[in-house]
Amino acid sequence: MEPIAVISIFVLAVFVGFEVVSKVSSTLHTPLMSGANAIHGVILVGAIIVADHSSTNLELGLAVAAIVLATINMVGGFVVTDRMLEMFKGKKK
Amino acid sequence: MSRTLYDLVGLAAGVAFILALKGLSHPKTARRGNLIGAFGATLATLVVFFYANPGSSLPLNNLGWILGAMVVGLAVGVPAARKVEMTQMPQLVALFNGVGGGAAALVAIVEYLHLGNEATKAEVIFTVFTVIVGCVSFSGSVITFMKLQELMTTRPVIFPAGRFIIAATLVSVIGVGGWVVAALGTTPLLVLAGLSLLFGVLFVLPVGGADVPIVISLLNAFTGLTVAASGYVLDSVLLIIAGTLVGASGTILTRLMAEAMGRSLFGTLFGAFTAKPQAASDSAEERPVRSGSPDDVAILLNYARRVVIVPGFGLAVAQAQHTVRELADLMISKGIDVAYGIHPVAGRMPGHMNVLLAEANVPYDQLEEMDEINPTFSQTDVAIVIGANDVVNPAAENTPGCPIYGMPILKVSNAANVIFLKRSMRPGFAGIENELLYDPKTMLLFGDAKASLTKVVSALKAL
Numbered sequence: 001m002e003p004i005a006v007i008s009i010f011v012l013a014v015f016v017g018f019e020v021v022s023k024v025s026s027t028l029h030t031p032l033m034s035g036a037n038a039i040h041g042v043i044l045v046g047a048i049i050v051a052d053h054s055s056t057n058l059e060l061g062l063a064v065a066a067i068v069l070a071t072i073n074m075v076g077g078f079v080v081t082d083r084m085l086e087m088f089k090g091k092k093k
Numbered sequence: 094m095s096r097t098l099y100d101l102v103g104l105a106a107g108v109a110f111i112l113a114l115k116g117l118s119h120p121k122t123a124r125r126g127n128l129i130g131a132f133g134a135t136l137a138t139l140v141v142f143f144y145a146n147p148g149s150s151l152p153l154n155n156l157g158w159i160l161g162a163m164v165v166g167l168a169v170g171v172p173a174a175r176k177v178e179m180t181q182m183p184q185l186v187a188l189f190n191g192v193g194g195g196a197a198a199l200v201a202i203v204e205y206l207h208l209g210n211e212a213t214k215a216e217v218i219f220t221v222f223t224v225i226v227g228c229v230s231f232s233g234s235v236i237t238f239m240k241l242q243e244l245m246t247t248r249p250v251i252f253p254a255g256r257f258i259i260a261a262t263l264v265s266v267i268g269v270g271g272w273v274v275a276a277l278g279t280t281p282l283l284v285l286a287g288l289s290l291l292f293g294v295l296f297v298l299p300v301g302g303a304d305v306p307i308v309i310s311l312l313n314a315f316t317g318l319t320v321a322a323s324g325y326v327l328d329s330v331l332l333i334i335a336g337t338l339v340g341a342s343g344t345i346l347t348r349l350m351a352e353a354m355g356r357s358l359f360g361t362l363f364g365a366f367t368a369k370p371q372a373a374s375d376s377a378e379e380r381p382v383r384s385g386s387p388d389d390v391a392i393l394l395n396y397a398r399r400v401v402i403v404p405g406f407g408l409a410v411a412q413a414q415h416t417v418r419e420l421a422d423l424m425i426s427k428g429i430d431v432a433y434g435i436h437p438v439a440g441r442m443p444g445h446m447n448v449l450l451a452e453a454n455v456p457y458d459q460l461e462e463m464d465e466i467n468p469t470f471s472q473t474d475v476a477i478v479i480g481a482n483d484v485v486n487p488a489a490e491n492t493p494g495c496p497i498y499g500m501p502i503l504k505v506s507n508a509a510n511v512i513f514l515k516r517s518m519r520p521g522f523a524g525i526e527n528e529l530l531y532d533p534k535t536m537l538l539f540g541d542a543k544a545s546l547t548k549v550v551s552a553l554k555a556l
Contacts, residue, residue, distance in 0.1 A: 001325070001328055001330075003215075006325055006333065009330065009333050009334060009337070010321065010333060010337050013321075013333070013334050013337035013338050013341065014337055014340075014341040015341075016111055016338060016341070017114070017337060017338040017339070017340065017341025017342040017343075017344075017345070018341050018342070018344075018345050020111060020114045020115045020118060020338075020342060021114060021117075021118050021342040021345050021346055021349075022345060023118065024117075024118040024119075024346070024349065025120070026349075026350075026353045026437035026438075026443045026444055026462075027120065027443075027444045027447045027462075028117065028118065028119075028120060028123060028444055029310075029346065029349065029350055029353070029437075029442070029443035029444045030182075030183070030186075030306075030442045030443055030444040030445055030448065031117060031123055031127070031444065031448075032114070032117045032118060032123075032342075032346060033186065033309070033310050033313055033343070033346055033442075034182075034186045034189075035113060035114070035117045035126065035127050035130055036114065036117075036313060036317070036338075036339045036342055036343055036346070037186055037189055037190045037193065037313050037316075037339075038127075038130060038131070038134070038189070039110050039113065039114075039130055039133075039134065039317075039335055039338065039339050040190075040193050040197075040313070040316050040317045040320045040335065040336060040339045041134065041189075041193055041196075042106070042110075042133075042134050042137055042138075042320065042331065042332065042335045043193060043196050043197045043200060043319075043320045043323060043332065043336075044134075044138055044163075044196070045137050045138060045141045045329065045331060045332060046197070046200045046320070046323045046324070046327050046329065046332055047196055047199070047200050048138070048141050048142070048145060048153070048159055049141065049145045049146060049327050049329070050200050050203040050204050050207065050327070051153075051154075051155050051158060051159050051162075051203075052145035052146055052149055052153040052154050052155065052159075053145070053146050053149070053154065053207060054154070054155060054203065054207065055207065056206070058206065059203050059206050059207055060155055060158060062199050062202055062203045062206075063155075063158075063199070063200070063203045064158050064159075064161075064162045065162075065199055066195075066196045066199035066200050066203065067159060067162035067163055067166065067196075068162045068163075068165050068166045068169070069166070069192040069193070069195050069196035069199070070166070070192075070193065070196035070200075071162070071163050071165075071166020071167055071170060072166045072169050072170035072173075072189065072192050073170070073189050073190070073192050073193035073196060074134055074138075074170075074193075075166065075167055075170045075171055075174075076169075076170030076171065076173055076174040076185075076189050077174075077186075077189045077193075078127060078130065078131040078134065079170070079171055079174035079175060080174035080177065080182065080185060080186065080189070081117075081127045082124065082127055082128070082131075083174065083175070083179075084179075084182065084448050085123045085124040085127055086124065087179075087448050087451035087452045
């Protein structure tokens with residue numbers, strides 16, 4: 001990728017990230033943290049990429065460990081966030 | 094699958110993550126937001142099986158290993174997330190964040206080994222960054238987990254010359270990072286990983302109990318940035334977008350949390366470098382307190398016009414949410430005005446108490462936030478504090494230098510009577526003595542919160 005493209009994506013994503021959470025009530029801090037936590041579990045994609053091109057046993061072993069950890073992060077994160085938010089369901093002010 | 098199609102799907106997943114964070118910021122759309130995020134992540138994971146690397150043949154190499162590892166991850170992650178008690182959720186989030194950081198560091202190490210001498214300077218620099226921050230996030234999260242699970246002390250751990258050891262570790266982490274960039278090679282990278290793990294431990298140890306959620310949120314943002322850096326090395330637009338989003342929103346969230354708790358973010362982060370032993374009391378002082386029986390409490394409540402219930406983590410530990418609701422319903426049937434005063438950080442994390450009470454079907458409209466409830470305490474006859482301590486401790490207002498000084502509190506001391514339901518005189522999570530316990534208008538009801546409340550309910554019914 002062109003460095004300028006990378007920098008552009010990065011800077012724009014920073015601003016989007018700032019913007020989307022700028023007004024969140026403290027009630028939702030925990031679920032939001034947990035949800036954001038689940039999103040970075042997408043490193044699973046990176047772990048699969050490196051597992052595909054692993055050429056030694058060491059590389060493959062580390063990549064497999066990365067896949068296990070990333071899967072726990074991603075799937076566990078979304079499930080636990082959903083459980084938290086389920087509690088808020090149907091209780092309107 | 095063509096590269097263009099692959100990148101477009103990645104972009105779609107990135108958009109899903111933006112919508113997810115946006116949705117999670119509002120109560121009505123939060124659950125849908127989370128599902129959109131999960132959809133984006135699933136999409137991104139599926140598509141990588143059709144295009145992992147330029148020219149990768151299908152099916153992917155090591156496909157069996159990849160699928161097997163994912164099954165193991167699912168078998169560990171899903172039951173953990175399903176079965177965890179809501180009271181223990183903060184530490185689970187910390188742990189999930191830690192393994193994410195660990196995964197990012199491992200991915201960076203594998204890619205570094207794979208590229209060998211073909212790595213560009215920029216790629217090595219990003220790899221070094223990912224290994225450092227990923228390892229810090231991993232070991233730091235493990236320590237926060239242990240603190241929250243109370244496997245170790247929740248107090249700040251300060252050791253002699255601690256700040257110099259921490260500073261020296263940080264300097265050597267940066268130094269070894271430079272060594273990796275200059276010399277390449279596997280050994281320096283492993284030394285770097287080891288030192289970074291150590292730094293993560295040292296960085297979190299001096300953080301006190303009440304600041305732990307802020308640190309989790311910060312480490313979460315850190316992990317996001319490592320994912321973004323991995324995206325550069327692995328040439329993946331999706332990872333750059335997703336990682337940066339989490340890094341940026343996580344930073345803002347960390348700041349918002351720190352504000353809600355009245356903490357200076359700087360003070361929390363660099364507590365490691367400036368921490369001094371706090372003047373926190375270890376054991377209860379030998380001073381007279383007024384303790385009462387469940388009948389005394391019931392009589393006080395029976396003649397009250399307005400009662401405010403202040404729930405804390407102790408309530409949740411005793412699983413007394415349902416009994417509290419029973420008591421509240423009974424008081425309402427007697428024509429007493431009842432409200433719950435919820436401190437933003439009641440429980441172990443911002444918003445934790447709302448989750449715990451929602452689980453017990455406490456009507457949402459009885460839950461009042463701190464700013465709404467505080468002006469009403471002067472018209473309140475009885476404030477019942479159940480398993481809470483730090484969030485009502487006047488020391489936060491009048492004792493400069495104590496660890497929670499400056500944190501906004503629920504001003505229960507303005508109520509005509511205060512009832513504390515406590516297991517013992519042990520101080521709260523932050524480990525600070527609470528003067529309010531010795532106030533003449535305070536009555537203490539010792540014992541397990543659930544058992545005590547059950548007795549109060551039957552005593553009140555009998556009146």
